[in-house]
Amino acid sequence: MRNLLNNWRFQLILRIVLGLFLSISGVAKIMDLAAFGKAVNGFGLLPSTWVVLVTVIIPYLELILGLMLLLNFYAKPAYVTALTMLIIFTALSAYKYFSGDISDCGCFGKLLQCKTDEKLLIENALLMVLFALGFFKMKGTKNE
Template sequence: MNVIISTVCRLGLAGLWIASGVAKAMDPGQTYIAVAAFDVMPDQLTSTVAAVLPFLELGLGLLLLLGVGTRAAAALSVGVLVAFIAGIVQAWARGLSIDCGCFGGGGQVSAGRTEYPMEIARDLGFLALALVLVRRPATRLSADGLLARHSARSASPVTEGK
């Protein structure tokens, strides 16, 4: 049963990263606007983060979808999600009116149009999926599983008959 739960977590998290990465990669200008709206980095760093973020998310999504380096991808996902949650919390605490741009779009919005509690709750849910995978990375239909089975077979002692 734990393997099934971990598999669902892995595929769900993969879907998150792929969907958000594709949305950001399709509109790099809007991704820059969304990252800049948090107002926490100098412009040069904002440009770098906006350029790298879609591909980081796509990379994590593909690793998780294929089940390659599941624990490492999940651990990196934890770090990214904690950074996202911290970004939303600081924007809320500073009274900024922004859309996080998590799935495209993002940037300044009219006062009272923010959805910070829902965004934080959503990201905490994704964080829970990532933490499950850090703890229990063994899943079905994964390259990690195939490699583990192959290693176990090749590590078996070969005995020759007398």
Template sequence: MSIGKIMSSSITITVLRFVTGALFILASYPKIINPVHFSAVVAEYQLLPESLIPFAAIILPWIELMCGVMLILNVFAQSNALIMMVVLVIFTIGVTNNLLRGIIHDCGCFELLDGWLGFQEEISFSTILRDLFFIGLILPILLYGSNVFFRRR
């Protein structure tokens, strides 16, 4: 069986939808419950004008949550995968930009793990590799997932 057939199979797409959906839900939760902290994290990236930071800090976690839920439910999976891909690409560019400028700070990705496991992540080269891995997980959904309301593949 070719890699293309494996990546486009309904079982693979379903597993990837559940995994990436759960990851984005997990990432969104602490940002939603503590927007002030997430706003400080967004500011550390030094990419947005100061006036847009509160807006981004409130909207982005809800986008992550909704895309994660909709992926799990298989609602417009391709569209949600595209949104998640754009978020990850922008985030990866931001991390790369800050690393090249020597700015090291809290990633702001999985703050829930900090509370549960004492895990705090600063941006690093491994953050970029992890995000490229997540992009690789989302790509088959974008290419082969359904883009209708509650259609089963």
């Protein structure tokens, strides 16, 4: 297992998969910002002015982070930022789930309906492990 995690091919595939994941998620939200804004507002935690700001910033940030991973351009900061965002999103989703609301989380816009349920929390936990692996096992590059 250790050999696999240290293998440059595994690291490359992991970086590409996570980069595509972020890019697709960002583009899906950008394609329908109104629906994503509705999902953000559905968490009921932000004032309306912040909902608009978050609705615009998050999808573009996801797209930029995904492209950074795909291009291996400052990939370590991209991993850390994406992992931090995922931790926050997971905490918010857990709050929503344990409050009894299992409506769409807005993770993939209208491309894919994702309910805020235990399956989403488990998937996010797995993604957190993958982002952490990507960060900690990444070989040094010029663009760190």
